[in-house]
Amino acid sequence: MKIGFDNQKYLDMQSAHIRERINQFDNKLYLEFGGKLFDDYHAARVLPGFAPDSKLRLLMQLSDQAELVIVISAGDIEKNKIRGDLGITYDSDVLRLMDAFKEKGLYVGSVVITQYQGQNSANLFKMRLEKLGIRVYIHYSIEGYPSNIPLIVSDDGYGKNEYIETTRPLVVITAPGPGSGKMATCLSQLYHEHKRGIHAGYAKFETFPIWNIPLKHPVNMAYEAATADLNDVNMIDPFHLEAYNKTAVNYNRDVEIFPVLNAIFEKIYGSSPYKSPTDMGVNMAGNCISDDEVCREASCQEIIRRYYQALNGLADGTRLEEEAFKIELLMKQAHITTDDRKVVAVAVEHAKETGAPAAALELADGRIITGKTSNLLGASAALLLNVLKELAGIDHKVHVISPAAIEPIQKLKTKYLGSRNPRLHTDEVLIALSISAATDSNAELALEQLPKLKDCQAHTSVMLSDVDLKEFKKLSVQLTSEAKYENKRIYH
Numbered sequence: 001m002k003i004g005f006d007n008q009k010y011l012d013m014q015s016a017h018i019r020e021r022i023n024q025f026d027n028k029l030y031l032e033f034g035g036k037l038f039d040d041y042h043a044a045r046v047l048p049g050f051a052p053d054s055k056l057r058l059l060m061q062l063s064d065q066a067e068l069v070i071v072i073s074a075g076d077i078e079k080n081k082i083r084g085d086l087g088i089t090y091d092s093d094v095l096r097l098m099d100a101f102k103e104k105g106l107y108v109g110s111v112v113i114t115q116y117q118g119q120n121s122a123n124l125f126k127m128r129l130e131k132l133g134i135r136v137y138i139h140y141s142i143e144g145y146p147s148n149i150p151l152i153v154s155d156d157g158y159g160k161n162e163y164i165e166t167t168r169p170l171v172v173i174t175a176p177g178p179g180s181g182k183m184a185t186c187l188s189q190l191y192h193e194h195k196r197g198i199h200a201g202y203a204k205f206e207t208f209p210i211w212n213i214p215l216k217h218p219v220n221m222a223y224e225a226a227t228a229d230l231n232d233v234n235m236i237d238p239f240h241l242e243a244y245n246k247t248a249v250n251y252n253r254d255v256e257i258f259p260v261l262n263a264i265f266e267k268i269y270g271s272s273p274y275k276s277p278t279d280m281g282v283n284m285a286g287n288c289i290s291d292d293e294v295c296r297e298a299s300c301q302e303i304i305r306r307y308y309q310a311l312n313g314l315a316d317g318t319r320l321e322e323e324a325f326k327i328e329l330l331m332k333q334a335h336i337t338t339d340d341r342k343v344v345a346v347a348v349e350h351a352k353e354t355g356a357p358a359a360a361l362e363l364a365d366g367r368i369i370t371g372k373t374s375n376l377l378g379a380s381a382a383l384l385l386n387v388l389k390e391l392a393g394i395d396h397k398v399h400v401i402s403p404a405a406i407e408p409i410q411k412l413k414t415k416y417l418g419s420r421n422p423r424l425h426t427d428e429v430l431i432a433l434s435i436s437a438a439t440d441s442n443a444e445l446a447l448e449q450l451p452k453l454k455d456c457q458a459h460t461s462v463m464l465s466d467v468d469l470k471e472f473k474k475l476s477v478q479l480t481s482e483a484k485y486e487n488k489r490i491y492h
Helices: 007-023 041-046 054-061 074-078 090-103 120-131 182-195 218-226 238-244 252-269 292-316 321-333 342-354 379-392 403-416 426-436 441-447 466-474
Strands: 029-033 066-073 108-116 136-140 170-174 201-205 234-236 249-251 358-362 368-372 457-460 478-481
Touching: 007 029, 007 054, 007 201, 029 182, 041 218, 041 292, 066 074, 066 090, 066 182, 074 090, 074 108, 074 120, 090 108, 108 120, 108 182, 120 136, 136 182, 170 182, 182 201, 182 252, 218 234, 218 292, 218 321, 234 252, 238 252, 249 252, 292 321, 292 478, 342 358, 342 368, 342 457, 358 379, 368 379, 379 426, 379 441, 379 457, 379 466, 403 426, 426 441, 426 466, 466 478
Parallel strands: 029 170, 029 201, 066 108, 066 170, 108 136, 457 478
Antiparallel strands: 234 249, 358 368, 358 457
C-alpha cells in the first residue's frame, strides 16, 4: 500500500496541540471526541498510513493527564440502538469501550446517561453499571434545547444535571455513536465548573472535514459521502472567514449551532473564548498529509465504495434514495465514475462470461484475480482461493483443498443444518484450508498469504451474505458489490 499520511507526525502535533489547549484554561479541558476512537477505518482508508487506532495512541501519550467519560443517550438505550459496523447495541458498546480503554491503561472515570426522561431501560442500565462498581451520572432533557438559552444556562437547565466528578486536567467525552449528547455533556460541565470557580475549557476533536485543505478536496468529499445519511454538508466557515479573513472548511451542523454555543459561552463566562466553530477544533490531520495524490486516489475509491454501499442499502431496504443520489452528485463533482474502480468492470464481465456470480480482486501490484461460481464454491470463496494461490505462486490447477474435504462440509450444510446452498462460503473455505494445511505444504503456503490481502480492492457481481461480508472485513479487504441478489426470491 502506498503511504500518503505521516501518522507519527500526526500523533506528535496533535498531542502537543491538545496540551497547549489545556494550558489556555484553568488546567481543565473537556474534549469532545467525534467519530470512532480506536477503530477509525474510514480515516485509514482515505488517508493511507493513518492507523485506525491513532486516536487511542494519542490518548495513551496523554494518559497521565486524561480520563474518559462515556456518554450514552437514554433514548438510544430505550430503542436498543445498534452500531451498524459491530452489530451490538449502544449499551453493550459502552461496556466494550470501557474494557478496551482499561486494557490500554486508560482511566475511565464514569458513564453519563443523557436526555433522561425516566426511561425504565435507562434505570436498569444504571443499576447494572453501579453493580459493576461504575459511577453513573444522569443528565436530563431540557425543554427548548438548544435555543432556549436563558433556561439552558440556569439552575433549572444545566443546573439540574448531576455534576460529573473528575480528577484529571483532560476529560475526554466519547460515546458509542452520534447523537449521544457529548457536546451537551461538555457544556453542562462548564456551567458546573464555573459555579465552583473553575474556568474550564471546551474543545472538539474531529478528524473530518479537514479544515485546512480545500472544500472540494476528495478527502473532504469522502467525508460527505460517509455522512450522506446524516445530511452533513461541508462548507466554508463564515465565522472564521469574518474573524480572520482565512478560508477554513467545516460542516453545516457545527456552523449552524455555533451562534447558540457562543451565546452559551457568553452566558457562562461573560465572553466567548472562540470566534468560529473551526477555532473550537483541534485537528492537525491536514498538516500530516505526506502524499496528496495518494490520499486523493484513496478518497475517490472511498466515495465509489460508499456509493455502492448506498445502492446495496436501497436494494435491501435499509437506505433511502436521497443518500445514493447525494453520493452520485459527489462523484460528478470529483469527476469520477464506477469505471475508476478497476475491479468493477472485471467482475461484471466475468459474470457475463460465466453466466453466474463472479468476483474480482486487485492486488497491491495491480494484478487483478477473478473467481467464479462452481458446484463446490461460491464466487467469493473461489476468488479467495485463487488470490492465495496467485500470491503463493501455486499453479491454479493444483488443489490446495481436496474436493473430498469439501463434500463432507456440503453434506453437513444441506443434510444436517438445513441450508439450501451447498456451496462453501469464505469462512468455510478458510477453515477447510487451515485443516488441509496440517498435511499439505501448498495449503500451508496459501494460508500464509492472508495478511497480504489487507487494503486490497474487491468487487462482486451480486450482493454477498452477511457471513462473506464479515469475512472480507476481517481480512481488511475493501469490498463493493453490485446492487442485486443472486436469486429472485423476495425474502433473503
